[in-house]
Amino acid sequence: MDSAILSLLGAFLLSILGLFAFIWSLRKGLLVENPRGAGVIFARGEIGQVDDPALADPALRQLQDVSTAREGAPAGADAGELRDRIDADRSSAFPVFMFIAFACLWLLVGSAAGLTASIKLHAPDWLTGEGWLGFGRLRAVHTNAVFYGWVSNACIAVILWLLPRLLRTRLAGAGWAMLGGSLLNAGVAAGIGAIASGWSDGMEFLEIPWQIDVFIFGGIALVILPALYTLADRKVEHLYVSVWYFVASLLWIAVLFLVGNLPGVHVGVQQATTNWWFGHNVLGLWFTPVSVGAIYYFLPKVLGRPVVSYNLSLLGFWTLAFFYPQVGGHHLIGGPVPGWLTTLSIVQSVMMVIPVVAFSINQGGTLWGRMRVAIYSPTLRFMMFGGLMYFASSVEGSIEALRSVNRVAHFTHFTVAHAHLGAYSFVTMVMFGAIYFMLPRVLAWEWPYPRLITLHFWLAAVGGLLYVIPLSIGGWLQGLAMLDASRPFIDSVTVTMPYLEWRSIAGAMLTLGHLVFVGHFFAMALRFGPHRAGAALFWSAPETGIAHGK
């Protein structure tokens, strides 16, 4: 049969299925709004009460006044439910602190390696005496440190902290999760050492030798099991949408990591398709759902208002779950892989517009008229910026997957810029915001120098854009030069030089921001700064005033 007829038939069957799904959702009442579902993150009577632990009391009162002026005063939260929340927080404090501490460590390692690699691209005769300082190794050290070290640890911290809160229960098996964290981070350290010394499995994002992956997988499993036990032990009936994202992402990363790293199974071009199935899914099914789930919690929680459309968030979840896993083939457009595979990936890349738009409408609607709050709340500032960049990076990704665009952008720094728009300006910013919110609750201690949070935000936001925008332009020019057969190849190198230098400047800004952030983290962990409310030991949070509800 001719492929045109096949695709027409496919489209026909899909539309019929879509119609049935629509009828079914009508019958089940799924299209009727469900404000009760959206409100489960609040205790009874808590709606209208703003929340940002990153703020000191006077600033928080100011924030509350802005909110009260618009929406009226909150009724006052149910003390019993707040006590449950404190209990939930206390049960997860130790493991969450551990994962955040590891994340901070890897953030510094990853930044140093990334900045050095960036400088080497325009100063190729710098540091050429040692193998481990070579560009190719430092680049892999950078990607692995930030992927498996920074973001993954931060994601796990967010999941372990929010699950007990959302399920109104205690974290089950906190000790096992910490054992898992030790295994995971020992594995990441060993893997990065292996890559630096030249021992690598050789595939992008799968560099860590499989012998070491065994430990990392064991670590992930030991984190997943307590999360699933906590889920089974829940005290709420309704699972909030963030829980969906978190639980699904934990299952996804386990399958991905296992299949992607199986030794001796994948060969030749099939290995390449598996490589990119994995590579893109780590972003799409691990970083993205955790970050989106985090925004779905922190954004309404800071505002004290449930998200406007709970159903849209559910639509976003299932469309993300269906479309995102199939997009990886767009990394091989024009390559020696079956044509249907890249076409499938291009189609699903474009379909990703649906979950992204669903999310963005929801975020925009919830924030509508409340943007001023971002002036006061650091957490919200990071979350808003991250959510906006999710929209930007995802739409850019959908366009980039189109064959005509990909022809230029493929094989160039444009892709690198796009990766940073997603992994930094979106995911990393959300993780920063989440940590600023969580840590005062985890340590029962306030951020000692609030100004540093503002400084960090501007360094990260401006540095990120300064990284992405010039490098995208440079990458595009590089692609055009490469496609022009009348220009020598070296033109495509020369044209990128000023943009690569800009990238190093932006990278230095980001690194500086990270030093501020991690320094602030240590200052807080070591109880520096003016003494404010809070006990000295983080496993005995103060009973005074039920701090968590304030």
Add this chain to the structure above:
Amino acid sequence: MENELKLGAGAVASLGIATAALVVLPYLQVRDLHPAPGLKPYTEQQLRGRQVYIANGCVYCHSQQPRDRNFGPDFERGWGRASVPADYYYDSPHLLGTMRTGPDLLNIGARQPSEDWHLGHLYQPRAYVQGSNMPAYRFLFVQKDSAEDGDRVVNLPAGYGVPGKVTVATREAIDLVRYLQSLDRSYPALPAQARP
């Protein structure tokens, strides 16, 4: 949603569909692949060189997948015909790459067979290509006062060596060059993949 089992099952099923499409189907499609008739297996030394290529992350700047002529001027640049799955029969791990900070290397052995050129270029790329930003791989070479028996002395262009010393290639450098020289898929590709 109140049911965590449905959630888990739905999440795993959606990933399962994707895995079938992107991992299992390609596996079935290329499982019975035969090596291209003109393709020779790597020698032991070439495989060692391939490990040096992997260890130093050459793949992050060099692809090994010339594209079709209607996709880009890869052929006109001398990078070779569009590659086919049978060209990669002996490649594990695959090194298709996704960046072209430098040129495609699937046919570098045919394009540039000279060992002297490769060794010198690895030692100092800018001695051969003005404006190149490829790292200099100094650590793959040693400087000696005079060459000993069995040493492979690198003939560098005037002004690039260390005065009064000779530059000797290490075994890794020679292995790597052997691998690069072996990259030659200039034999004709089969018109299409043979399927029963």
